[in-house]
Amino acid sequence: MKQSIGAQPLLYPTPVLVVCTFDGVGKPNAMTVAWGGICCSKPPCVSISLRKATYSYHHILERKAFTINIPGDKYLSHADYFGSVSGKNEDKFLTTGLTPVKSTLVDAPYIDEFPMILECHMIHSIEIGLHTQFIGEILDIKADDSCLDSEQVPLIERIRPVLYAPGVRAYYGIGNKLADAYSTKKEKFTEKVVEGKHLK
């Protein structure tokens, strides 16, 4: 039996993405967002949503650039801290000791220690409400050698990304591989119906 629980921003899973920018004087900053995802395959684009009140908001608009840094569970506490305080008040790279690297492709820094990063040129901004969505074209992805297979495909088991569960406001790890995509044939269901095991 389904219960109506009202209009809320809930979805499972949401990613844990650390967004890095340079501020007005070129100081690197990092903030964490869970409102985001891939939004186009060609050109490859990613979207993130930020409140106007955040320190990063104006820097993305001004520099038309940001990086997405995927923490891996080893750096979950860093990501959590980045999402808990504002760069207006604290130098988050100084506090954590993480290493900002200036991208050669976009006017933004990335985090050297994180296993995978996306360098993005902002191509759209959409005012939705409390949040503004920025769409960034992914100009390059850089990943640690140790996270790539022999064909340079990133392996999720080695990146060990984390996910965020809104509602209960908690982080979770990645579980086991369940299946290869695009592997289910129509016959799977037809057989069930024929056998009288129709799902409902």
Added chain:
Amino acid sequence: MKQSIGAQPLLYPTPVLVVCTFDGVGKPNAMTVAWGGICCSKPPCVSISLRKATYSYHHILERKAFTINIPGDKYLSHADYFGSVSGKNEDKFLTTGLTPVKSTLVDAPYIDEFPMILECHMIHSIEIGLHTQFIGEILDIKADDSCLDSEQVPLIERIRPVLYAPGVRAYYGIGNKLADAYSTKKEKFTEKVVEGKHLK
């Protein structure tokens, strides 16, 4: 050491979301997307990206409505099938035996068997490239009783959502809870530096 692996649509994790619509003659259809996520808290909104070539694309534009259905791992093969074939050629509800329920809030159906669904009114469409992004305002969420705690908050352990890993094109489950969000204090890192255990 970081390797440049080029401009690609890769991010971890991405969600597995089944998008339901009515077609031109009111037949319910379901397709699966991994390009999407929450994009605003107030009003609560979710974004999904579809190629123009999909059967659902025009129905979302025409009816300004869609639902997002979170499969849970029990229905992973259904979600995979929904993402593998087009509603132009097959009646996917008939094939799978799943039950379409007409939303009373938006002009779209949802899947009765799935543990959690979002009813969305399309408020923006953004042409990005191969994909068009639709932003839907979430008018209501409905979840199975059995997935809610005593305060009607959905529990991810009971929903058992799945995630998609692009690149290797595989589905994964949800792992263990790692931490509560917003729990990391600045002092955690200060102590490390003082103790000479600076991260890099």
